[in-house]
Amino acid sequence: TYPSIKNLLIDEILPGKHITLRFHPTIMAGQGEAVLEVLEATRQERKKGFVLVVEGAIPTAENGMYGIIGEMDGAPVTMLSWFERLSRDALAIVALGTCATYGGIPAARPNPTGCKSVSHVLRDLSIPTPFIQIPGCPPHPDWFVGTVASILLNGLPKASDLDELARPKAFFSxxxxxxxxxxxxxxxxxxxxxxxxxxxxxxxxxxxxxxxxxxxxxxxxxxxxxxxxxxxxxxxxxxxxxxxxxxxxxxxxxxxxxxxxx
The missing domain is CATH 4.10.480.10 (Cytochrome-c3 hydrogenase, C-terminal domain)
Incomplete structure (x- = not known):
């Protein structure tokens, strides 16, 4: 399938436009506190200059302790806490996949971990950062790459480019x-x-x-x-x-x- 992950990360996605992927637990080489420090550096140095892509529903029960992404100073770091920190300073958020957009299977009844969608958590925390939803279990790679390319080329989508669920009309109309x-x-x-x-x-x-x-x-x-x-x-x-x-x-x-x- 083209483009490959290598193409996306190394080549120009558009003439003169590259993706800088700062954090992804599956494909990054780093681990431990060092990569969490990269997240914090991104938040501080690129305030309102980065797009936060969220995969998966966000566990909220027990203060988010069902979703641990690492440790800092020996204490567990939750997906919920970092989502709140990063989402406030992001230019925009892309909820990628049905779990991120709607809660998906993790949020299905009886939902013991309190999983919620990105939009639900944003609403709970009164965070006004704009978001784009790309559902699918899994989402099609074209839907994501096309959305990212559109942001690089034209900036954030206009309201008329999205449907009532904040999905790109180009793919979900x-x-x-x-x-x-x-x-x-x-x-x-x-x-x-x-x-x-x-x-x-x-x-x-x-x-x-x-x-x-x-x-x-x-x-x-x-x-x-x-x-x-x-x-x-x-x-x-x-x-x-x-x-x-x-x-x-x-x-x-x-x-x-x-x-x-x-």
Missing amino acids: QTIHENCPRRAYYDERKFAKKFGDPGCLYELGCRGPVTHADCPLRLWNGRTNWCVGSGSTCIGCTCEGFLDAVSPLYVKLEEAQFPKEV
């Missing part, structure tokens, strides 16, 4: 159902009775009619395939409130839940 290659089956009321059958997957619980994303057009894994293309239903992973809001999976939606344009 249409439902899966609108562009699904099985849509003609739905219009003809030809429904699959079991997985593997030809026909629309609506009666097998497809969430495509209420899910906004461009998966049928963009495809995944180097434009190889996507969920419905592989014979599965859409499970609605970009829907607000996923997982609880679309559960139980593989149970038929009521057509009353369809957007008006369907």
